[in-house]
Amino acid sequence: MAISVVPFVIAQFPKMLKTHHGERLAILLALIASFSLVLAYCLYQVFQPWVQKRKLAYAKHKHVISGILQHAQKQALGRLLNDDGSPNENVIRKLFHKIDNDDSRNLSRAELHALIIGINFEEIDFDKNDAVDKIMDDFDTSGNDTVEEDEFVAGMKIWLHEAKQKVEASGAYSNKFVNDYHARTREDHDQLVDRSDEAVESVENPGWCIAKAVGYLLLGATICAAFADPLVDAVHNFSNATHIPSFFVSFIGLPLATNSSEAVSAIIFASRKKQRTCSLTFSEVYGGVTMNNTLCLGVFLALIYFRELTWDFSSEVLVILLVCVIMGLFTSFRTSFPLWTCLVAYLLYPLTLAVVYVLDFVFGWS
Secondary structure (H helix, E strand, O other): OOHHHHHHHHHHHHHHOOOOOOOHHHHHHHHHHHHHHHHHHHHHHHHHHHHHHHHHHHHHHHHHHHHHHHHHHHHOOOEEEEOOEOOOOOOHHHHHHHHOOOOEEOOHHHHHHHHHHHHOOOOOOOOHHHHHHHHHHHHOOOOOEEHHHHHHHHHHHHHHHHHHHHHHOOOOOOOHHHHHHHHHHHHHHHHHHHHHHHHHOOOOOOOHHHHHHHHHHHHHHHHHHHHHHHHHHHHHHHHHOOOOOOOHHHHHHHHHHHHHHHHHHHHHHHHHOHHHHHHHHHHHHHHHHHHHHHHHHHHHHHHHHOOOOOOHHHHHHHHHHHHHHHHHHHHOOOOOOOOOOOHHHHHHHHEEEHHHHHHHHHHOOO
C-alpha cells in the first residue's frame, strides 16, 4: 500500500522542482509505473499461496528445532545455555551421544528420524522425512549424509543463537528460555495456519476464475475511463445547484458514496470477531487503497496524458502520500492493533481535509 504512492510522486516531481519542463514525460512515467504496479499486485495475489506454503514449511522447521531443544532439556542433560548466554558445549555433546544409538560417533538419517518420532509432535502435522532432510541441511556441512559430533555441536550453536534472537531472556538463560522459544514457534506456526486457510484455499476451475478476474479489471478500467469526465461534471453541477462548495462534495460526499460497499463489507467481516475475518478486513482495506492508487490513478493519468490536460493536484498528492506512508509504516511493524490505534486512522481523515482546504484556498496551491 505504501509503495503504491510512487506514481503520485513521479507525476508530482516537476511541481516539486517548480518547473514546467518534462511535465508530460513525468505523467507518462507515472502512467507506466501505475499499470506496472497493478500487474505486480495481480502477480503477487497469484503467487501468494506459494509464498504462504513456504512460510508455513519454514515455521514448522523452526518448531521442530525448538522441540529438539526442549527435548534435550527434558532429558535432564543439563542447561543448553550458560548464565552468560553462551552455548553449553558439554550438554550438547551429551545430547549427541544420547541420539547416537550405535555409538558410531555420527548420526544417520535413521537416528534423526527416531529422534523426531520420539519427541512426538502431536500439536502439528508435518512430514518427518522432510524434517530430517532440513536437519541434515543445517548440520551436515561435509556432505557425507551423516552428522558428525563437531558438526552437531556447530549446528546446535547456530540453533541456540537463532533462539536467542527470537526470545529475549530476562536475566540468566534458565530452562524457561527454551520453553518460551518453543511456545513462540508454536504461536508463529498457528498464525500462519490461520492465514493459510484463507490464502491456500483450493479453487475449482482456476482458469475460469483468472479469466473472470481479468475481465472485471478491464470492465472496471473501461467504466472509469468512460465516466470520469461525466462524473466530474455531475459533481460540479450538483455543487452549483445546491450551493455546496465542490470541495466538500468531492472530498466528503463522493468518497463516502464510492467506498460504502467496501465499508459495509469490512464491518460485516470484523463483526465476527475472529482472527481470520479481521485479517480479511485489513486485506480488503489495503487492497482497496492499493487499487485506487494504481489502477484508478493509471486511468486518470491516461486521460491527462492523451488529452493533454494539466496535472495540478499538489495538495491532494501530499495528503495521499502522508496517509499511505504513515499507515503503511504504522501497520507494517505491528501484527496486533489495540483499540487506540483506530484513533490514529480516524484523525487522519479530518486532518487531511483541513490540510487540503488550507493549501488550496489559503495558500493557493490549486
